[in-house]
Amino acid sequence: MSLKYLQEAVGAGDAEKLIRYVRLHLGDGDEAAGRREIDKAWIEALKLLLDVPETDRAFILQTIAERDAATLAHLYFHLHFYFVKRSGEWIHDGLL
């Protein structure tokens, strides 16, 4: 999907097109795989917090407060792939 196609979808509020794109991107062109990848990343993140470990919450709050939204959005995509990789089930053809 082209950037123009996505921008038009944003303008039209067409969430279906946008989420389909995200799933295609994260699933390497396979929408169903992308949906599973999103679930996998969230499950991996959840698993890490079940024991309620000490985390650097100050870092999290400071990062969210001080960084621009675009950088945080970029980080969000990075974190998705980080947790997918950490899950040990890497479906992607190449390397990050």
Next chain:
Amino acid sequence: MTGYSENAAAQLRPGLWQTVNERYPGSMIHKGDFVPLARLRKPLAESRLSFVSTAGVQLKGTLPFDTVHPVGDYTFRRVPSVSKRDELEIHQLKYPTHGAERDLNVIFPIERLQELAVEGIVGALTPNFFSFIGYNMDAERLERTLAEEIADAVVADGADVVLLSPA
């Protein structure tokens, strides 16, 4: 695809656009003009050859290509043409890299090109080859910035002929 000339069609693999559109609907690139391939002005054995690739190959230690950005990465890396295999790495998500990890030359034939230069089949190699990743959702930006920057860099390196290779 609109503005798709018959001349341009002759240079593309049949079915390419259908394949792209199946995986990424709406990603059609509009090509309104036709740029013919340039003719070689002197024998290959007297020409300096450069190489441009979308394989995502780069020198170890350089900033990895952004393989996670949803709209793509519009930067390129210079890869010294004298580079050894173990000095290079691949950052790419959109093609299978296991074959290239075993033999980089299947996707980025740097050692084969070095051999051709030593054997005199080509006159010389440019100091650098040029690498980027092909996952770019903004074709206009790619043409306006990345393609122009690579073209300028290839010219600055004194290339007479360029091998273009999509991954």
